[in-house]
Amino acid sequence: MSANLPKQFLPLRGLPLLFHSIFAFREAYSDIRVVLVLPENQIDYWQTLSRQHKLPPVDQVVAGGETRFHSVKNGLSSASGDLIAVHDGARPLVTSRLIRRVFETAEKHGTAIPVLPVNESLRFLDHSGSSPIERSAIRIVQTPQVFTGELLLNAYQCIYRPEFTDDATVVEYSGVHVTLTNGESDNIKITVPTDLTLAEALLGMRKSHGK
Amino acid sequence: MSANLPKQFLPLRGLPLLFHSIFAFREAYSDIRVVLVLPENQIDYWQTLSRQHKLPPVDQVVAGGETRFHSVKNGLSSASGDLIAVHDGARPLVTSRLIRRVFETAEKHGTAIPVLPVNESLRFLDHSGSSPIERSAIRIVQTPQVFTGELLLNAYQCIYRPEFTDDATVVEYSGVHVTLTNGESDNIKITVPTDLTLAEALLGMRKSHGK
Numbered sequence: 070m071s072a073n074l075p076k077q078f079l080p081l082r083g084l085p086l087l088f089h090s091i092f093a094f095r096e097a098y099s100d101i102r103v104v105l106v107l108p109e110n111q112i113d114y115w116q117t118l119s120r121q122h123k124l125p126p127v128d129q130v131v132a133g134g135e136t137r138f139h140s141v142k143n144g145l146s147s148a149s150g151d152l153i154a155v156h157d158g159a160r161p162l163v164t165s166r167l168i169r170r171v172f173e174t175a176e177k178h179g180t181a182i183p184v185l186p187v188n189e190s191l192r193f194l195d196h197s198g199s200s201p202i203e204r205s206a207i208r209i210v211q212t213p214q215v216f217t218g219e220l221l222l223n224a225y226q227c228i229y230r231p232e233f234t235d236d237a238t239v240v241e242y243s244g245v246h247v248t249l250t251n252g253e254s255d256n257i258k259i260t261v262p263t264d265l266t267l268a269e270a271l272l273g274m275r276k277s278h279g280k
Numbered sequence: 281m282s283a284n285l286p287k288q289f290l291p292l293r294g295l296p297l298l299f300h301s302i303f304a305f306r307e308a309y310s311d312i313r314v315v316l317v318l319p320e321n322q323i324d325y326w327q328t329l330s331r332q333h334k335l336p337p338v339d340q341v342v343a344g345g346e347t348r349f350h351s352v353k354n355g356l357s358s359a360s361g362d363l364i365a366v367h368d369g370a371r372p373l374v375t376s377r378l379i380r381r382v383f384e385t386a387e388k389h390g391t392a393i394p395v396l397p398v399n400e401s402l403r404f405l406d407h408s409g410s411s412p413i414e415r416s417a418i419r420i421v422q423t424p425q426v427f428t429g430e431l432l433l434n435a436y437q438c439i440y441r442p443e444f445t446d447d448a449t450v451v452e453y454s455g456v457h458v459t460l461t462n463g464e465s466d467n468i469k470i471t472v473p474t475d476l477t478l479a480e481a482l483l484g485m486r487k488s489h490g491k
Contacts, residue, residue, distance in 0.1 A: 184403060184410075187420075188469060188471045189420045189421060189422070189469060190420075190421035190445045190446045190448075190449075191418055191419065191420060191421065192395060192418070192419045192421055192448075192460075193417055193418060193419075194417045194418075194419065195417070197457070198457045198458070198460075199395075199419065199458070199460060200452075201443065201445065201446075201448070201449045201452070202418070203443065204445070206404055206405045206406070207402055207403070207404060207405075207413070208402065208403045208404075208405060208410065209398075209400045209401075209402060210400060210401035210402065210403055211400070232412065232414065234401045234412065234415070235401045235412075237401075237403075237412070238401075238412045241411075241412070246408070246409045247409070247410070249403075249409075249410060254472055254474060255474060258399060258400060260399045261465055263465060263466060263482055263485065266478075266481045266482060266484075266485050267477075267478045267481060267482075269481065270477045270478055270480065270481035271474055271477060271478075273477075274474065274477050
């Protein structure tokens with residue numbers, strides 16, 4: 070991102086990026102327990118920001134690890150419950166509607182991840198150059214990803230592997246199939262500065278539509 | 281899209297979506313010949329819009345066909361030149377910088393298509409459910425796609441196949457490898473109404489950055 074501030078703290082509608090998804094989870098389930106995982110050297114700054122903006126406190130703040138896998142594993146040491154959701158704070162536009170849908174699917178099937186079809190042509194890089202991929206069989210994976218506490222805590226007992234790009238891959242490695250549900254196109258991941266512009270615009274549109 | 285107006289005519293910064301990419305191509309190469317392919321029943325409306333907005337005329341307007349393949353094939357019947365670019369009018373944010381990069385790559389290699397890496401986890405749907413894909417080897421394909429006139433006209437002599445999702449797949453089917461070059465994350469495809477909101481926001485950002 071352009072600023073020196075880590076992206077999870079960048080202001081979106083005047084509030085830190087991270088706050089938006091915490092708010093959506095509490096809107097979905099008022100009694101939810103929120104464990105926030107942050108790099109150790111950012112925890113003090115988050116506490117300061119929270120006081121400045123008078124944000125309601127999260128239930129626990131936990132220091133992250135070397136990779137996404139290690140960070141989630143650290144977070145899980147403070148997590149419990151019949152169902153546990155793992156969400157990427159860089160997706161601030163998650164709605165309480167999507168959160169509820171994923172939880173409800175996981176309640177039925179034990180696992181649920183939100184996915185979306187791909188609107189663009191895709192290619193696969195190989196030794197001879199590249200070749201087209203049939204995109205109708207491809208899905209983009211979003212978060213939150215929700216699992217029964219038992220499944221998720223058990224899956225994260227394994228040793229880290231580089232192919233663990235999300236929680237679904239960890240849970241599958243433990244031998245369990247994951248259930249797909251519909252994601253939302255608004256639930257974008259903030260990666261480059263233009264994504265923050267998009268997020269502002271999308272939030273503006275929600276407001277003008279009274280959502 | 282939400283409006284009844286076909287998306288290529290929707291207003292972006294007050295001008296029809298289609299106009300923005302025509303402008304970018306002319307900015308890249310002032311002597312470029314522009315052939316516009318439109319569904320037959322939209323051609324009159326485009327002419328009316330062009331007069332209303334006093335848009336500079338394109339060199340030729342051609343009626344499209346049943347699929348993207350047939351539309352491009354119809355357009356090619358009026359196209360000539362050492363290099364021919366095929367662009368999707370639903371990508372109004374294409375820059376003259378990107379257009380020049382793709383043309384320059386095609387000048388060297390005979391073919392060039394702009395691609396981008398994927399920032400999100402991907403899954404492949406199969407008979408048993410779904411499985412993760414290693415995203416580092418996947419690229420999203422954009423337009424404009426540029427080829428030597430000879431290669432492209434020859435490739436489009438073939439019979440239509442459903443796997444022809446873009447021009448690269450047609451050219452490859454004729455036995456020629458395509459060269460990849462870097463796309464631009466701004467070069468979005470307008471598919472859903474929120475994409476138009478994003479396009480407005482991105483253009484606003486360009487303006488404020490003096491681009």
